[in-house]
Amino acid sequence: LAIQINCRHTERIHEENIHLCCKHPDGHDDVTEMCAKQTNFRLPNPNEEAIVDVTVDQTMVGTCWAKCVFDHYNLMVNNSLDMVKVRSYYKRYHQTDPEYETEMLNAYEKCHSESEKATEQFLSLPIVRAFGSSKFCKPTSSIIMSCVIYNFFHNCPKNRWSNTTECQEALAFTKKCKDVLTIM
Numbered sequence: 001l002a003i004q005i006n007c008r009h010t011e012r013i014h015e016e017n018i019h020l021c022c023k024h025p026d027g028h029d030d031v032t033e034m035c036a037k038q039t040n041f042r043l044p045n046p047n048e049e050a051i052v053d054v055t056v057d058q059t060m061v062g063t064c065w066a067k068c069v070f071d072h073y074n075l076m077v078n079n080s081l082d083m084v085k086v087r088s089y090y091k092r093y094h095q096t097d098p099e100y101e102t103e104m105l106n107a108y109e110k111c112h113s114e115s116e117k118a119t120e121q122f123l124s125l126p127i128v129r130a131f132g133s134s135k136f137c138k139p140t141s142s143i144i145m146s147c148v149i150y151n152f153f154h155n156c157p158k159n160r161w162s163n164t165t166e167c168q169e170a171l172a173f174t175k176k177c178k179d180v181l182t183i184m
Helices: 015-020 030-039 056-061 063-072 081-091 099-124 127-129 139-153 165-176
Strands: none
Touching: 015 139, 015 165, 030 063, 056 063, 056 139, 063 139, 081 099, 099 139
């Protein structure tokens, strides 16, 4: 069964459900919930509060939420990701799922190396300059978090992948239509 993809028809791709395509052990999270309340950020629902349950678009708009989460876990030092602390966090909280730990650490490693360039690009966007600093916190945390979400989706192991029509279409769309949706 071949999937027909038209890059101008994004309505078939429900970006808010993409997190259901790659299964992960995280669910309810007190820290992301607390930060969401503090920053008026909307999480998908009480059982889907992990970082990878949020879309890239939501994370990029939720700069204060992402900063709050990373600050709580003390993952940033001098506005830069501290990979030693990231490794320590995932090893401590995901001992029962080493595959998930490895997937997430790989995503963080990749995103850490790209975050400085991405921060510069994000800050140079006209919309960001227009908002100034009034609605945004420093974007580094949300840029890294968005990159992690993106990489988690794109590098999902076969045994974690949900083979639904919606997920198959989303994956096919991402491969064919680069730059159409942020997660892609």
